[in-house]
Amino acid sequence: MRYSGFQIFKQGLTGNSGWKPVWRDPTPKPEYDIIIIGGGGHGLATAHYLAKEHGLTNVAVLEKGYLGGGNVGRNTTIVRANYALPGNSEFYSHSLKLWEGLEGDLNYNVMHSQRGVINLFHSDGQRDYAARRGNAMINQGDDAILLDREGVRKHLPYLDFDNARFPIYGGLFHPRGGSARHDAVAWGLARAADSRGVDLIQNCEVTGIDIEGGRVTGVQTTRGAIRAKKVGIVVAGRSGQVAAMAGMRLPIESHILQAFVTEGLKPVIDHVVTFGMGHFYISQSDKGGLVFGGDLDFYASYAARGNLPMAEHVMEAAMALMPMIGKAQLLRSWGGIMDMTPDGSPIIDRTPIEGLYIDCGWCYGGFKAVPGSGFAFAHLIAQDRPHESATKYRLDRFRTGVGLMDEEGTGSQHNLH
Numbered sequence: 322m323r324y325s326g327f328q329i330f331k332q333g334l335t336g337n338s339g340w341k342p343v344w345r346d347p348t349p350k351p352e353y354d355i356i357i358i359g360g361g362g363h364g365l366a367t368a369h370y371l372a373k374e375h376g377l378t379n380v381a382v383l384e385k386g387y388l389g390g391g392n393v394g395r396n397t398t399i400v401r402a403n404y405a406l407p408g409n410s411e412f413y414s415h416s417l418k419l420w421e422g423l424e425g426d427l428n429y430n431v432m433h434s435q436r437g438v439i440n441l442f443h444s445d446g447q448r449d450y451a452a453r454r455g456n457a458m459i460n461q462g463d464d465a466i467l468l469d470r471e472g473v474r475k476h477l478p479y480l481d482f483d484n485a486r487f488p489i490y491g492g493l494f495h496p497r498g499g500s501a502r503h504d505a506v507a508w509g510l511a512r513a514a515d516s517r518g519v520d521l522i523q524n525c526e527v528t529g530i531d532i533e534g535g536r537v538t539g540v541q542t543t544r545g546a547i548r549a550k551k552v553g554i555v556v557a558g559r560s561g562q563v564a565a566m567a568g569m570r571l572p573i574e575s576h577i578l579q580a581f582v583t584e585g586l587k588p589v590i591d592h593v594v595t596f597g598m599g600h601f602y603i604s605q606s607d608k609g610g611l612v613f614g615g616d617l618d619f620y621a622s623y624a625a626r627g628n629l630p631m632a633e634h635v636m637e638a639a640m641a642l643m644p645m646i647g648k649a650q651l652l653r654s655w656g657g658i659m660d661m662t663p664d665g666s667p668i669i670d671r672t673p674i675e676g677l678y679i680d681c682g683w684c685y686g687g688f689k690a691v692p693g694s695g696f697a698f699a700h701l702i703a704q705d706r707p708h709e710s711a712t713k714y715r716l717d718r719f720r721t722g723v724g725l726m727d728e729e730g731t732g733s734q735h736n737l738h
């Protein structure tokens with residue numbers, strides 16, 4: 322069923338009784354050409370592009386819970402292409418271009434809003450780095466504008482510019498950055514994949530990976546064994562556990578990231594804003610809530626909830642940057658499990674097991690990567706060679722030390738990326 326203004330009008334006249342379920346609820350078949358483990362943003366995007374770009378539709382996505390119940394529905398929804406290092410730069414640039422056509426591609430309103438991202442800086446050294454990053458973005462063909470203090474004030478007059486510890490010197494403005502409605506992204510991708518014949522199977526946890534003679538032959542699940550010629554692992558915070566089913570130990574640690582949302586307020590924050598002297602980022606949702614987050618909880622865990630010391634740390638950063646936020650009531654907070662790599666950059670690669678592929682290590686920046694990752698992973702699975710946007714996301718860089726992409730410059734400590 323195609324969505325359109327006419328369709329809304331027509332359904333309105335007939336009591337909204339003609340809408341169809343957004344995806345089917347199929348029984349798993351005994352065998353597929355391709356199984357994707359994980360029905361998050363990346364898994365659903367992979368299925369969508371396998372069907373759309375490569376005509377591969379004998380595909381199942383196996384999800385242990387419900388579609389969109391993982392990090393894809395828990396994040397702070399920031400979408401941007403402002404990376405500095407070769408490898409990341411071209412990948413996120415490609416992903417942003419896919420975002421810009423995603424609603425038309427999916428025939429689904431994912432509320433992609435290019436409201437602009439402003440990264441603040443608070444010292445001369447930070448200004449130099451912002452200029453360097455801006456130049457890298459422009460060289461990649463993306464947009465970046467270096468704002469001085471007065472330039473920032475025009476966009477964000479409510480900030481505390483003269484904070485005694487962290488005065489604002491300026492900001493790097495990325496006009497094409499912004500946000501999108503996270504769960505609509507999952508629903509739109511699911512609908513598009515399902516409409517091309519992909520089976521989306523919920524409440525189906527993969528509990529084992531079958532391998533014969535060094536080649537993957539299928540998976541064991543809570544709904545029985547399913548055979549497959551190729552299997553892709555895309556399970557975000559659970560990557561280490563699922564890879565272990567195939568006897569692999571990944572260079573990944575899982576950590577908690579929290580997010581917070583206030584009561585609905587009248588429009589006050591037009592952009593996505595990030596603080597330069599602490600990890601704090603904020604935007605306002607279309608419902609009016611201020612949505613913000615900060616650092617990881619700093620210890621490895623599989624609990625999808627956070628602890629109060631980090632909540633306090635994030636609130637302190639918020640108050641230092643925009644004291645007006647102290648008047649807002651906090652409505653709720655939650656956490657998600659992040660698959661952190663030692664260099665902070667992801668992995669999209671074949672594994673040593675024939676027919677088994679992995680897409681992981683998105684740390685806490687994987688929402689913006691959803692279309693780019695799905696596109697590149699589908700290409701890898703379908704053609705057995707990496708897509709040009711993702712040639713540097715090799716698994717073996719952590720064994721050889723060649724090709725590491727440490728965007729934060731913090732060294733090989735997972736929780737600092």
Ligand SMILES: Cc1cc2nc3c(=O)[nH]c(=O)nc-3n(C[C@H](O)[C@H](O)[C@H](O)COP(=O)(O)OP(=O)(O)OC[C@H]3O[C@@H](n4cnc5c(N)ncnc54)[C@H](O)[C@@H]3O)c2cc1C
Pocket residue numbers: 358359360361362363364383384385386387389390391392393394395396397398399400525526527528555556557558559563578579580614655656657658683684685686687688689690
């Ligand atoms: C609080 C928070 C804020 C964030 N903010 C941003 C942001 O602003 N911008 C940004 O770009 N990124 C952000 N991220 C990161 C982003 O959400 C993740 O990197 C990305 O969503 C991970 O990919 P995914 O969507 O495929 O993961 P998920 O949605 O977690 O999908 C993985 C799926 O695999 C399933 N699964 C796991 N094990 C199995 C199994 N054995 N069998 C079957 N299924 C299994 C899970 O149930 C899950 O549904 C944030 C994350 C959090 C938690």
